[in-house]
Amino acid sequence: MTDHEFTDDVGAYLLQALAPDEVAPFEAHLETCAECRRELALLRVAADALPNAAVQMTPPPDLKDRIMAVVNSEAELLQAAGARADEPIRPRERKRRFAGLLPAAWSARPGLALAATLMILVLGGTGALLGRSALDGNDPQVTAALGEAKLIQRKGGHSTLVATGLRPPGPGRVYQVWLKRPGQDPKPTNALFGARRDGSASVDVPGSLQGVETVLVTSEPEGGSQKPTTAPVIEAHPA
Amino acid sequence: MHLVARTDPRAFECLYERHSGAAFSLAYRMVGKRGTAEDVVQEAFLNLWRSGARYERTRGSVRTWVLGIVHHRAIDALRRSTVHDKRRAGDEGIEERLEAKERTEVEVARRDEARTVRAAMDTLPAEQCQVIELAYFGGFSHSEIAELLSTPIGTIKGRMRLGLEKMRNALVAAGGAEGLIA
DSSP states (O other), X not given: OOOSTTTTHHHHHHTTOSOHHHHHHHHHHHHHOHHHHHHHHHHHHHHHXXXXXXXXXXXXXXXXXXXXXXXXXXXXXXXXXXXXXXXXXXXXXXXXXXXXXXXXXXXXXXXXXXXXXXXXXXXXXXXOBOOGGGGSSSOOXXXXXXXXXEEEEETTSOEEEEEESOOOOOTTEEEEEEEEOXXXXXXXXXXXXXXXXXXXXXXXXXXXXXXXXXXXXXXXXXXXXXXXXXXXXXXXXXX | OBSSOTXXXXXXXXXXXXXXXXXXXXXXXXXXXXXXXXXXXXXXXXXXXXXXXXXXXXXXXXXXXXXXXXXXHHHHHHHHTTHHHHTXXXXXXXXXXXXXXXXXXXXXXXXXXXXXXXXXXXXXXXXXXXXHXXXXXXXXXXHHHHHHXXXXXXXXXXXXXXXXXXXXXXXXXXXXXXXXXX
């Protein structure tokens, strides 16, 4: 047992009962305190067993049907996008400076200076490519701090962000999608994702993009955040 | 490592088949509403699918990892919808309707594990069991629990740690810890 100020935080940390602003200091402390790490490993056995205490139930069959419908649809969409999905169509000038859109803490991040290629693909409702002629005028514009990204907007449906050259978000972290409307702070979505080993990633943007000024992606702690805590790695302006 | 490629729905289906029962059970235990529990499980598994089921062995077994994601999503749901007030009035009778029948070895094992864990929790003093339940299944922070119980935060944190310690000892004594975390 440890005898310092973090002694009792081990249990609360494992139960996810620490206040959000207590988590980072505790995790920083863990890096330097072997005794707390040992205690954490011991108590994790109990914390990991807790979900098994629930009465064991069988999920409704239609839940699987709903989930697999989305999964199969997205797999087909990715396969349909195929080689064309990686084809750059035309770069565009950004409508505004990246930093001007963001809170001061974000605009100071040097990684944003690496903003890269802009690419656009528009897919029809069934996932068929409409081709470049459909892109005149109001194309989505996408900026990636690292690598490349594109926003695939489906007619009458939600959209998909596809990225390449993305670094993994790191242990215990995920990328989270945010929707920003004019004059408002970015709103969190439940779209959390990681990057594959080759740096590619894709994620569905939930809901309609009507009235959305910018789709942002930031790195957040596992489970996501209610407010962005890091600078965005992707910024997309829907068409 | 990625467990599931985004072009391989069948591999994802296997992952779902293996872990959806425990996931739904945990989600329902936490949010107390069938519809919300289904939303939590759906969010969690689609998150897994869209991330390519990126799994790190250092975080424990695949099941522990999946249930950790479900737990996060359920806490989000609790905090989003003030379910803290509503969750106590769960869907009456649903547990009987959806409780897993002991048809397969996996389901039998799940129910045996559930009994082992509940027995370990039963060894705790009531006040330690209470704070663990409120924190883990209720999604309450230590300060919220302190306020609910009119008890100092330090005492609440101490009960959490001591409770987990006793529960671990009970699990090890029962010989169930290895199986539960494998």
